[in-house]
Amino acid sequence: MLIGIPKEIKNNEFRVGATPSGVKELVRRGHRVVVERFAGAGSGFADEEYEKAGATMAIGPAEVYGQAEMIIKVKEPVEPEYALCREGQLLFTFFHLAPDKPLTDAMINAGSICIAYETVEKADGQLPLLRPMSEVAGRLSIQEGAKYLERPFGGQGILLGGVPGVPPATVVIVGGGTVGTQAAWMAAGMKADVWMYDKDLDRLNYLSEIMPPNVKTVYSDELSLEHAYEHADLVIGAVLVHGAKAPKLLLRDHLKTMKRGSVIVDVAIDQGGFAETSRPTTHADPVYEVDGVVHYCVANMPGAVARTSTLALTNATIRYALEIADKGERACLGNPELTPGLNIYRGKITYRAIAEGFGYEYVPAREVLG
Ligand SMILES: NC(=O)c1ccc[n+]([C@@H]2O[C@H](COP(=O)([O-])OP(=O)(O)OC[C@H]3O[C@@H](n4cnc5c(N)ncnc54)[C@H](O)[C@@H]3O)[C@@H](O)[C@H]2O)c1
Structure with missing residues (x-):
């Protein structure tokens, strides 16, 4: 799969979706990774480190979003990013949709497949990707x-x-x-x-x-x-x-x-x-x-201590990112921890509390993934 890591553009957000060692693991598994120039700078990771890990560098966000089948980032897309998200594109990031109707509507309209870090959930109720942050x-x-x-x-x-x-x-x-x-x-x-x-x-x-x-x-x-x-x-x-x-x-x-x-x-x-x-x-x-x-x-408090946060986040996200990269959206069926992570699938809300909060129709993840 072709995976894109854009530079975060939220106010004072210095984290990045993956460290060079995270990129190396993806590449070792046979995936291609494209990283936006200076994406890691705020966390102290130079472009050369990503290149050494096997990534190719992109000049701007359009180049990353335009070609990647899956985007790994940190924060929810902000307004200038809405139009970059494509139909059927996997977005693996924090979303926090419940209090944010404009973002929810934008993601529904984009037709993207939104897997939210904060609702990936273990059988005992623990939230392994929210936890480090x-x-x-x-x-x-x-x-x-x-x-x-x-x-x-x-x-x-x-x-x-x-x-x-x-x-x-x-x-x-x-x-x-x-x-x-x-x-x-x-x-x-x-x-x-x-x-x-x-x-x-x-x-x-x-x-x-x-x-x-x-x-x-x-x-x-x-x-x-x-x-x-x-x-x-x-x-x-x-x-x-x-x-x-x-x-x-x-x-x-x-x-x-x-x-x-x-x-x-x-x-x-x-x-x-x-x-x-x-x-x-x-x-x-x-x-x-x-x-x-x-x-x-x-x-986005952890953005202030970006180096610590990026390292802690990649430690937790990488094994799920690898699974999604290997299997695509089917990973949300195969791994019960990822099933609640699926919040929006090609225009349908697949997380009950979010759908109910906005009075939208709820369609269970297992139904849309069939
Ligand atoms: N601002 C940021 O940058 C940032 C970063 C990380 C996490 N967060 C947020 O912090 C919040 C807490 O996250 P967490 O990982 O500790 O969650 P958690 O699930 O580990 O803990 C939440 C706790 O709240 C308790 N709770 C629920 N309703 C309650 C009530 N009415 N009275 C008292 N306690 C109640 C639960 O029993 C639980 O123990 C979340 O909203 C999370 O998204 C924000």
Whole structure:
């Protein structure tokens, strides 16, 4: 198969769809790979490394999309890329369609075959391709939150860990999955007082066994969250309902009860955000304030640490990419982990939560692949 790796063009997105070693594996399996010039530069991979791995280089995106049967990238296609996506072309990338009707409509109209990293799912419910990026975003959320708590960045001027004689900051993490857990490790390591909220009791049990004493686990309901927001210095939004829009758990009214200069890092913004007042921001302009509360809502957080993220992403995606390259769309039938990854197939929505969210017809993946 001819595989294309375009340069990402989303604001400040420095990741790339595959490392040179990922390309080498594809080439070794007998596939041809075309990489857009400078695609890896933001992650520290030179064109020569891709050429050495067996890729041919293309001058611009039109050359990549125009000839490739399968595109491997990182972020969802943005508007200038919509017209480049072709009928029957396999697109293997993050999509986050549920909160994005223009993108969903564009992909339906393009007739492309959209396999979304974030809904590839293992039998035990784990999301193996979201996971590495969630690990990065979880850890980064504390780094960013700590920065915006600093006075020059608009925060209250609080040090996350406090110092002897001055209490540490209170970090509230809503959602105890991958993002939440990684955030908790980081915040706990910085000696903050951490409260983690989840609805899944088994998960809370597990977390309370593995987390250090400065992390408390709490069942997530309306009252417990209200109480948490009143005391929080930093709130991390880390909830996920697979494939669907994020539930709104931090409402406009809650902001009035929060401390001025406290910070919300809404990691779940790529699924629409868990705070009512969240709207997507970019690395170029990452924060804004509502009722004196700083909102950080960057939808592609791992892009800021592109080298780490690209390496972690390729480690996870490459075995699925190889399978799709070998078998084409049939890979989504053969491998049950890839079946839920298929979101749109030649104009039909094949993921129930996305179809229902927009009131569109849902056609099961197994039916379209026949
Ligand atoms: N902004 C970014 O750059 C970026 C990067 C990576 C991941 N994400 C997003 O972060 C979010 C979390 O991802 P994840 O990998 O940790 O997901 P996950 O599935 O591992 O964890 C989500 C957790 O949320 C919990 N949850 C669901 N509903 C809840 C509720 N009402 N109250 C409390 N907890 C609830 C679940 O029980 C689960 O433990 C997703 O939206 C993901 O797309 C964003």
